[in-house]
Amino acid sequence: MKKTLLTAALAAATLAGTQVASAARDYITVVGSSTVYPFATVVAERFGKGTNFKTPNVESTGSGGGLKLFCNGVGQEHPDVTNASRRIKASEVDRCAKNGVNDIVEVLIGYDGIVLANSKKSEQITLSRRDIFLALAKDVPNPNGKEELVPNPYKTWKDVNPALPATKIEVLGPPPTSGTRDAFAELALEGGCKSFGWIKDIKSQSKKAKKAGDKKLSKSLKKKYKGICHTVREDGPYVEAGENDNLIVQKLNANPAALGVFGFSFLDQNADKVQGSLIDGQEPTFDSIADGSYPVSRPLYFYVKKAHIGVTPGITEYLAEFTSEKAFGPEGYLTEKGMIPLGDAKRAQVAADVKGLKNLSL
Numbered sequence: 415m416k417k418t419l420l421t422a423a424l425a426a427a428t429l430a431g432t433q434v435a436s437a438a439r440d441y442i443t444v445v446g447s448s449t450v451y452p453f454a455t456v457v458a459e460r461f462g463k464g465t466n467f468k469t470p471n472v473e474s475t476g477s478g479g480g481l482k483l484f485c486n487g488v489g490q491e492h493p494d495v496t497n498a499s500r501r502i503k504a505s506e507v508d509r510c511a512k513n514g515v516n517d518i519v520e521v522l523i524g525y526d527g528i529v530l531a532n533s534k535k536s537e538q539i540t541l542s543r544r545d546i547f548l549a550l551a552k553d554v555p556n557p558n559g560k561e562e563l564v565p566n567p568y569k570t571w572k573d574v575n576p577a578l579p580a581t582k583i584e585v586l587g588p589p590p591t592s593g594t595r596d597a598f599a600e601l602a603l604e605g606g607c608k609s610f611g612w613i614k615d616i617k618s619q620s621k622k623a624k625k626a627g628d629k630k631l632s633k634s635l636k637k638k639y640k641g642i643c644h645t646v647r648e649d650g651p652y653v654e655a656g657e658n659d660n661l662i663v664q665k666l667n668a669n670p671a672a673l674g675v676f677g678f679s680f681l682d683q684n685a686d687k688v689q690g691s692l693i694d695g696q697e698p699t700f701d702s703i704a705d706g707s708y709p710v711s712r713p714l715y716f717y718v719k720k721a722h723i724g725v726t727p728g729i730t731e732y733l734a735e736f737t738s739e740k741a742f743g744p745e746g747y748l749t750e751k752g753m754i755p756l757g758d759a760k761r762a763q764v765a766a767d768v769k770g771l772k773n774l775s776l
Contacts, residue, residue, distance in 0.1 A: 438490055439726055440468055440727055441467070441468035441726075441728075442458075442467075442468075442495060442727075443471050443473075443493045443494050443726075444471065444473065444494070444716075445473045445479070445480040445493045445495075445496050445497070446477055446479075446481070446484070446716065447499040447714070448474045448657045448658065448659055449594055449659070449679065450499055450523070450716060452683075452751055452752075454716065454736075455472050456748065456751055457732070457735055457736050457741060460747070461735045468728075470728075475591075476589070476591040476592045477496075477497070477594075478593065479591045480493070480497060482509075484496035484515070484717060484719070485510035488513075488514050488721045490725070494718065494726050495716055495717065495718050495732075497714075498715045498716065499526065499594050499596075499712060500593040500596050500597050500712060500713075502715070502774070507776060515719055515721070517719070518717050518720065518773065519717065519733070519768065519771055519772065520774040521764065522714070522756065523714050523715065523737075523753070523756075524713075524753040524756055525704070525711055525712065525713055525714065525753075526711065526712060526714050526753065527677070527678035527698045527711040527754070528675065528676070528677060529675070529677070529690040530602075530673050531663075531666065531673065531674050531690045532666060532670065532674070532688065532689065533666045533669070533670040533672075533688055534689050535667075535670040538689050538692070539579075540691065540692040540695070541578075542693070542694050543603075543606035543609070543693065545571075545574050545575050546693070547609075548575075549651065550566075550583075550585060550646055550647055550652050551566060552565070552566060552645040552648065553566065553645070554566050554567075555612075555613070566649070568651075569582065570582055584671060584672040584673070586653050586655040586666065586672055587646075587652060587654065587675035587676075588655070588656070588659075591657070592657055593712075594676065595675075597712040599643075601711070601712065604643040605709060607642060613639070613642055616642070617636070617639045620635035659677065662675075662680075663676070678703060679752030679753060680752075683752060693709055693710055696709060698710075700752075704754045704755075718733065720771060720773075723771070734768075737765045737768045
């Protein structure tokens with residue numbers, strides 16, 4: 415009887431061991447930003463062809479969605495890498511830590527501009543960040559000049575600014591889970607929002623309260639300011655078009671009256687179909703994003719779990735490929751795909767930090 419029980423126990427242990435072994439992946443899994451997706455995909459393909467490792471599996475889930483998956487835990491059922499078109503938030507680092515994801519390598523790969531584009535069948539549009547805020551914010555300053563907010567009343571671009579065409583405001587853009595949406599809110603909407611002095615003062619008051627030691631008031635004012643400047647209207651003019659930027663490009667081609675929000679790389683790849691609007695007098699180009707003169711540009715990142723290095727085969731080598739000069743250098747293949755490269759000194763620093771697997775520090 416004892417022998418039978420022992421045999422059964424050994425068989426169960428062997429089966430469990432087999433299941434664990436079969437659960438182990440022999441390829442890297444990558445999730446995250448739709449903007450970084452085409453860059454990560456080309457690196458993955460070259461990595462698969464140029465090494466003895468399998469081609470990494472890259473999925474486009476949006477920055478927020480990718481970081482949520484990434485921070486869910488350590489183990490082969492969780493992704494190794496997540497791409498992001500914004501920097502990881504402190505709240506996301508906290509979420510990671512609560513789930514045992516403690517050591518993270520941050521990799522800054524380059525820059526991208528966020529464009530408001532339309533079909534080449536239409537005239538190119540010139541907008542200010544103030545125009546963009548007034549067209550797309552949920553609540554805006556009262557048109558009568560009072561220092562108060564009202565639900566956004568604007569229906570056409572001409573309503574926003576008499577110099578603009580009398581076409582209906584229709585902007586196709588990413589959902590709240592997208593890093594592009596976060597960056598667009600911070601750079602374009604807030605950029606226009608703070609052109610109103612009395613709203614900008616709310617942020618100043620928050621800083622003063624923090625300096626005075628009143629953290630509660632400071633936090634309340636900061637939340638109020640962000641609520642005004644970052645909240646997109648939900649009454650029709652802004653249309654959530656998903657995480658697929660290529661689909662937005664297709665929809666713009668079918669609807670020449672609409673504008674779309676997406677990364678510069680997609681504009682670059684579809685230059686025969688769509689054109690970027692001038693924002694504050696600057697056209698979105700490789701050079702204007704690289705030198706910082708185009709006002710709506712942001713850094714691109716990916717994040718790696720150190721706990722998965724040595725468990726999932728090829729992560730160290732994937733890191734080396736992504737941060738090699740042939741990939742993210744000025745003449746690299748990622749630049750050909752529309753990514754704006756980092757400066758020489760910054761690139762060297764990133765490559766050194768990655769080689770040393772330096773831990774993320776916010």
